[in-house]
Amino acid sequence: MKVTVVVVFYKQAVEQSKTFSSLKKALLDRRDSLEDLNIILYDNSPEKQEFAAEKYPGQIEYVHDHRNLGIATAYNYAWQMAQQNGSDWLLLFDHDTKVTEEYIEQMLTDHRASEEVVAVVPKITTNGIMVSPVYSHSLRPLQSERPLEGDQEKPVMAINSGAMLKVSFLNEIGGFNKEFPLDYLDHWLFHEIYARGKKIRLLRVTLEHELSVMDYSTVSLNRYKSILDSEMKFYREYKTDLHSSYRKQLVKRLAKQLLVVKNKRIALYTLKRLLGK
Structure with missing residues (x-):
């Protein structure tokens, strides 16, 4: 082999x-x-x-x-x-x-x-x-x-x-x-x-293995954009059976970001993507 x-x-x-x-x-x-x-x-x-x-x-x-x-x-x-x-x-x-x-x-x-x-x-x-x-x-x-x-x-x-x-x-x-x-x-x-x-x-x-976990206190906006864009693409185009549930989860994530994440540009980007922008 x-x-x-x-x-x-x-x-x-x-x-x-x-x-x-x-x-x-x-x-x-x-x-x-x-x-x-x-x-x-x-x-x-x-x-x-x-x-x-x-x-x-x-x-x-x-x-x-x-x-x-x-x-x-x-x-x-x-x-x-x-x-x-x-x-x-x-x-x-x-x-x-x-x-x-x-x-x-x-x-x-x-x-x-x-x-x-x-x-x-x-x-x-x-x-x-x-x-x-x-x-x-x-x-x-x-x-x-x-x-x-x-x-x-x-x-x-x-x-x-x-x-x-x-x-x-x-x-x-x-x-x-x-x-x-x-x-x-x-x-x-x-x-x-x-x-x-x-x-x-x-x-x-x-x-x-040191699995990388997204930490909103350290993740940059560009890094978050990369993660979210790929995530949304995967559930929209490939794992379509979970797309509806994923959208609901993303709304909950947005609410959490608005409440606890200091960098509000991250929440703003999540909102933009949820609105299809």
């Missing part, structure tokens, strides 16, 4: 990142596996880093893209490289996921994916709480039961980091949707998997 691995960085030194440090320990010492692995370090930071790929074993490529077009562009680059080098799977990482040897072992050897299974994911926890995957039939999935390991018959959503995807499926859907350059790309991806009659496999292994 040949795998292309992509790690996306932003304003993070490669060798100091949680993902690369743990990958180095869990993967780069497995010389028996390196022949079938291509690793891409895709850096969206403003400045290029000095990174000597040649001092590490295996096939490692450092790519600097100062444009910072988001993770969809980085993933699409890796998907194209995976096609060129004949990889069967594409493994995705952010720069802040701690990889374990058990995870690598299961990802590379333990699963026997059927034709229906086009994604393999671990359990992801944050502060001891399982946050991925979750069932996707609800707007509040963290308040519901969690999926058990194995092939998932019911639609679920998983975060991008730590997920391994069949290159042939990515070919089928034309890669990653640039309409979701950063936010809600994972929602779109796993929605597409089930919309096309495919499944994901949940492994028994668990990874700890």
